Amino acid sequence: MSEIIKKILLVGATLILILATVRMGRLLQKPKRVVVNNLTRIIYVEELKGYDGTVENRPIYLAYEGYVYNVTDGKEYYQPGGVYHSLAGRDATKELNIAGGSIIKRKYPIVGKLSQNILIKP
Template sequence: MSERVFTEQELKKYDGSRKNPVYVAYNGLVYDVTASPHWHSGMHRNLHFPGQDLTSELADAPHSDLVFRKFPVVGILKIM
């Protein structure tokens, strides 16, 4: 796992715009979901924004947190 630490403000920059990768956080880890076709339009299923912490939103998802195993961890999220 990468030792890079992201603040919530830094994470917001990774929204897929300006050729940036798409990152999301879950349970304190930051994942690169750029390769997922579900994030190519910017939002995931018109429900979740890229560059954000999705921890509180996963309870309503039709899948478990195992979905994150498909994606590389690029750092940790520091909540201030």
């Protein structure tokens, strides 16, 4: 094998290792968490529906893997008419497991934990 081919293979292998290391580091980053009074806020599915971007000046939330994220900083994507509006105000775990879940974890703060239980109002 010529020296040029060996060098090209070495550079290629090095780049693959660098990219794998960067990707693994991103995947291992802990999600941002917001703690209220030392307790994580419980947000019910019914309550989450009210944070779908349709109410002006209200934050936009979505749920992923049991946590509720505030995606308001990306409101151009999550508000009505945005490409990801269908994910806002609901548990989007199925869709985000296909693509985008790691971005949500890395980019947006957690504001609570999703409860699948029914909210019973007094």
